Amino acid sequence: MTRRELITGAAAAAGAVAVLPGPARAQTTQKRELIVAQGGDIAFFDPHMSTSSNDIRVSFNLYDNLTSRHPDGKLYPGLATEWKLTAPTTWTFKLRPGVKFHNGDPFSSSDVKASIERTYDPAAKTRVSTVFSTIERIEAPDPGTVVFHAKKPDPLLPARLAFYGGQIVPEKYLKSVGPDTFNQKPVGTGPIRFVSWTKDDKAVLEANPDYWGGRIDVDRLVMRAIPETAPRVASLLKGEVDAITQLAPDHGDRVNANPTTRMIGALYAGLYVLAVNSNVKPLDNPLVKQALSLGIDREIIVKELWRGRGIVPNSMIAKGDNHFDASLPPLKYDPREARERLKKAGYKGEEIVIETTVGYTANDKAMSEAIQAMWRDVGVNAKVEQLEYSVRAQKLRDKSFKGLWWSDPTSTLSDPDGMFWRLLGPGGPQDYWRHARFDQLGDAARFSVDEKFRAQAYKEMTQIFLEHFPWVPVIQPYEDYGIQRYVEWTPNPNQQFEIRRFNFRFRRA
Known part of the structure; x- marks a missing residue:
């Protein structure tokens, strides 16, 4: 069976459910x-744990943030009614009055302070510990005001507060x-x-x-x-x-x-990637990861498994984000070059495992099986193992993946700082690989207000990424x-x- 037959077969099998629709009903409901x-x-x-x-x-929906990113992509007031930069490194937020938690406790600035400080408290061991690393300290001068002091100018702070880690929890109830x-x-x-x-x-x-x-x-x-x-x-x-x-x-x-x-x-404001545990051999070798990327025919995956409902990425930055480089070509499929890189790496047929859920992302299992076949075509001893969502969550906490696994990194800020740097940076949830220059540039770009400098930093980081592949991007889907x-x-x-x-x-x- 050819790879194309395998993929089209997987797509057909996925769609082979016979459910006959009932008679048309009025398009209203009393539910x-x-x-x-x-x-x-x-x-x-x-x-703060996921x-x-x-x-x-x-x-x-259970929690609110100070700010809110609506489906139109714009930032709106949430638990904060207004915010302004009151000094080069200081943001002041005015809070919505009269809000109560579900248990009746009043919401105030002390809850905001405790919630955000909790995200980067090492003792709390949250999954969002790197989101607010720009913050030096937080003040709650009165119940309706919160003042954030950044280590350096951080123009993205209101946007950071709208997403992961920014959900406000009740200080008193959590402590009790x-x-x-x-x-x-x-x-x-x-x-x-x-x-x-x-x-x-x-x-x-x-x-x-x-x-x-x-x-x-x-x-x-x-x-x-x-x-x-x-x-x-x-x-x-x-x-x-x-x-x-x-x-x-x-x-x-x-x-x-x-x-x-x-x-x-x-x-999707993000990518579907195969995240890589670069601490596991042979995935510690950049040439092996380059071969894995070169061995994926993403165009076939987009066409056959996604019916064209997606685009092939060109890097770790999603289309639509600030500093997306449209001049870069889509990630290449080149099986001959993949074999050459494996040979150059001294690859000796070590097992490389994709651990996949079923339905965590659309097509995760089908893509795993298609990529397994592609990798075997170029000489990779690829294996697919299925795991439950709860097991995946535990492996995320323990950093115990055997090789590669599906991740769907979201661009939380429409900016690279809120996507790959949030996840791949030092201490981040997917910190399985370090590179001194990459880290230096990421930290400098996070704090810079010079967009020309940030653009150059992300260009250089992209080149480092495309050499080392801490993720193997596969698709930016609808x-x-x-x-x-x-x-x-x-x-x-x-x-x-x-x-x-x-x-x-x-x-x-």
């Missing part, structure tokens, strides 16, 4: 419950119950409140009736875990759920052809969702599942 099916279970309700898409779809209980019984200020969680089944959340942004359009949100794509799509077509995430492109036509459902999507036609909702390119009043409602009769 008071929003049911969403995603590709994996929730691992953490504590917002940046995984399955978790943030809930956590960004401890982090484990807090994760089991989370409390925020967001539009939904925690009710229950059944492992590998569903999380149930209810509308916060006193939400400062207005009560959402439903009484309850149920987030179901359906890892396999075919059953997830079937649940939508049968009307059992209102929306599904990670809709693989080969199912899009069926969803659109069904009289009661449709596909909706956005070009992230597609299937929804019932009565759902009025706009997807956010950054993977947040925004259900606040400005972005979600059911069309009612």
Whole structure:
């Protein structure tokens, strides 16, 4: 069987579910419950302990940030009503008055100070420890004011506060119950409140009736875990759920052809990459990683597995970001050169493992199997191992991956600082590789207000990246969702599942 036959076969198998749509129904509903099916279970309700898409779809609705990035890409007020640069290294935020946490505790500046300080507290061991490394200290001069002092000028701080790590947690409650209980019984200020969680089944959340942004359009949100794509799509077509995430492109036509459902999507503000544990042999050898990149036919993956719903990356910077270099060619497929690099590396057939989930990202398993075949074509002893989402989460914490695994790094700031530097920088969640010049440039670019300097720094960092491949970028996909036609909702390119009043409602009769 040729590689193309293998890929097209995988695509056909993924789409081979026979679900006959029922008769067309009116495109309105009287439902008071929003049911969403995603590709994996929730691992953490504590917002500082995870940046995984399955978790943030809930956590960004359980909690609020000081600022908020809406689907239109613009920055809006959240728990802060205004902010301004009051000195070259000082940002002052005015807080929204009268806000309460779900347990009735009043929200104040002390909660903001404690929340952000927690993210980089070594004792807390958060997954967002590098997000706010520009901050020197935080002051809470009165309940309605927070002052951030940066180590050096940081024009991106308001944008940083809108995403990972910026969710505000209740200082008093967290201290009283401890982090484990807090994760089991989370409390925020967001539009939904925690009710229950059944492992590998569903999380149930209810509308916060006193939400400062207005009560959402439903009484309850149920987030179901359906890892396999075919059953997830079937649940939508049968009307059992209102929306599904990670809709693989080969199912899009069926969803659109069904009289009661449709596909909706956005070009992902990030990349799907094979992250690399460069501490494991032979992946500590840059030539081996160069060969792995050269051995992937990304054009076939985009065409056959994604039906054209994606683009081939040219580096670790996503299209649409500041400092994306459009002059760079897409990452090359060159099997002959891949074999040469393996030979030059002294590769002796050591096993190279891709550990893949099923449904954490769309097409993760299918892409793994296609890439395994491509790598075997160039002489790589490639193996695919399937793992549960909870095991993946544990391996992330332990940094214990055997080789490569799927990651979907999100550009949190529309800037390289909020994507590859946040994750690959020293102490970051994917710190498996270090390079002195790369680190020097990344730190300098983070603090510079000179965009010409930053552009040059990121160009040089890109060249270092393309030599060492701490990630092997595969695709910048369109992230597609299937929804019932009565759902009025706009997807956010950054993977947040925004259900606040400005972005979600059911069309009612």
